[in-house]
Amino acid sequence: MSLLDIKNLQVDFPTRRGVFTAVREVTLSVEPGEILGCVGESGAGKSTIGNAVIGLLEPPGRMAEGEIDLRGERIDNLPYEAVRRIRGRKIGMIFQDPLTSLNPLQTIERQLVETITTHLPMSEAEARQKSIDLLDRVGIPDPEIRIQQYPHQFSGGMRQRVVIALALCADPEVIIADEPTTALDVSIQAQILDLVRELCRERQVGMIIITHDMGVIADITDRVAVMYRGKVVETGPTAKILGDPDHPYTKSLISAVPRPDVRLKRFPLVEYIESAGDARKALDISTHWLGQARDFSKMDGPLIRLKDLNMRFVTKNAILPKNRVYLDAVKDVSFDIEQGEVFGLVGESGSGKSTVARMIAGLYKPTGGAIHFAGGELTAIASEREKDIYRRQMQMIFQDPYSSLNPRMRVLDIVAEPIRFHGLAEDKAHTEEIVLDLLEHVGLGAAAAIKYPHEFSGGQRQRISIARALATRPRFLICDEPTSALDVSIQAQILNLLKDLQEELGLTMLFISHDLPVIRQMCDRVGVMRNGMLCEIAETEDLFENPQHPYSQHLLELMPRLEVLSQEGLEVEADHPTGAA
């Protein structure tokens, strides 16, 4: 008998198109003081397990089979009142978004004291003292003062600490943490994970941590359960699962994790997780339509040159200029991107990296500085017609595959729009031919053309976005966090595709990401940004092996090491060629 036993759990969601089984045949157990990781991609059913344990399945979901035991006593068939008493008292919960899991209209004190007095036989004063001790324990400075504040007065990381205190305040035996650090920046994530691990050990609390992030798994879990389409395909000690997995799904999932330690040629073994439709056709640029750009004048020197670029947003407008409040999103940023190079920009949220990309793409007008592109100064051109020549050579891929495609247009029209606008095809039939061909080159297959975006998954939509970006025959591609909304295996496929296309077409790329391992896999050179300023520009390998700027060193330190990953059979990229192709 363990602390928490989940036996043969099956959760059904009856819908009007039949019963959807979200989770089946799941058997898991947690010991006191143990952290069990539950990992899987979106839709694998990992959150459903957590919700089933605390009896918060969203209707119409119901447990069809199995049982859940806490210290040998069955808890899944109890009446509502009894379940409510267990929730919070014996099982605590930490959710993803710290902003919505606290009541914004009550002080922290009120929320903590109320939870404690509901579950434990304590007076208000005792409960208050206990709350202050807890806040102190989770690392909130001046707990006596801060306990009287409201949630909005805390930062994201501090708020998540409060949520942890709230989960712990009735001395629960089990805690379920559903993506507890996904909404936080890397530096805060590391602190929170350390805290969680310490508290579990110290109080002998069993924990199930639900996440899609292999870094989190490697960091704090003792054992891992890997989920795939509602089933647990493999369980075992963390080091074993990450280092030497048995199940083919686990193998491919782990091979898709971007490695922080070496740069690979491609991600191996990722092809079968989501079939992307037809296999993609390789491209020969010398004969293909994509190679016949008429106005790609040969040029020397860097393709892009940014000089002292500035962007200042008005955050509070006023009639008198002196009363206006500004935000300097980008300050004096200068760098060059050579032809055929992949240049990375990395930084935490709010560092201004996307703003730089948007200025280059012409979505924002910089408040100062100059952008030179392919021999022209973009910032000096006023006429739209003249800009079109440069626009055609430059395209952008966006972060969110769910909002970057017009839901009312067929894929054919989405991809054909740039071709029609710039007049790149001879006639209608030619346009269609080009679009179908492009769709095959991004691995979607021509049949996709007549469908609408909602019929595709996130990864497939991102492929459509890439096809649209290629449709102007660009020489320069801006990728703004192109994979951060995707599951790790899909991310690996998209990154592979971008790598292939970059190589085949000799594209120059600006690749923006907050994820250092991804940057290492993709980029030749990297710029590190912080608070709108560029801290360091270095060759990728130099940056990762020997960072110069203190902030780069700090960022690299926080990066999950994933040292348990196996080194066997990897195709490591040798000296990467710069400006080749």
Place this chain on the structure above:
Amino acid sequence: MAREEIGKSEAAPASSLETGYERLGFWARIADNDVTYSFLRSPLVMAAAGITVTFILAAVFAPLVAPFDPFDPTQISLWDGKLPPAWVQGSNPAYFLGTDDQGRDLFSTILYGGRISLLVGFAAVFLSMALGIGLGVAAGYLGGWFDAFVMRLADVQLTIPGILTAILINGIARSVLPIELRDELAIYVVILAIGFSDWPQFARVTRAAALVEAEKEYIQAARVIGLRPFIIIVRHILPNVLRPALVLATIGLALAIIAEATLSFLGQGVPPTTPSLGTLIRIGNDYLFSGLWWITLFPALALVTLVLAVNLLGDWLRDALNPKLR
């Protein structure tokens, strides 16, 4: 290898829900649609739809359905005036719902009056929709002074009750028109008056939706391609903001029918020679205390039923199209 194994054994339950759906044809897909599903499960909404459709058909085919033509003087005789409905003593069974003060068959007049009510309703809603959506989308996407100007104008107009605006526009138009054209053009004046009084609702809704859409990345993608604002508005934003506007239009239709009836009741609408439902109610109102209750009651009942049915449809459509409320 194991790839096939996973694909076969475990993919089946998850994907059968999704893939089965795509293979259906157009009509099957309509039948399988969530909106259709919610429609077929609500008897009230089905009744409302039935009533609305019956009304529209009866009005469109009034010359075929109605036993008399109330606009044809040869069929009207003052001797037949003020006859009660068929089941009351002293009635003429030819006039099922009785006659009005001029001897027009009430049933036929209601059908012909419904024609005018529906025509004015649809045309006015179409006008205010076109105006409101156009201004709202442009304001939402372009922002700046244009947005400020349009929305302040809408705010000002919203502070005045719509029917007052309609009366104002109606009054101005009538005094400008030459006397001999007044009756002839009355119906168009009413359409204009109601249409112009209702646009701020549409402008507000579409502007809010356009603001949301303009932030989305597909609009940015369109800008990176180089598309000009006009094309972005028409091709990308407009199709994505129509849904809330169409829901509003259903409710707007009911309001426009009421507004027309109100204008006619106040004597500001269509002339008594081509009576609409509102005109009939006004005529009947004069005779209410002389015991001639039917002249008011039946047109009023028809109006209330029609407006209620259209309103129910609009409410249902709003909920059915909003996945959060489902």
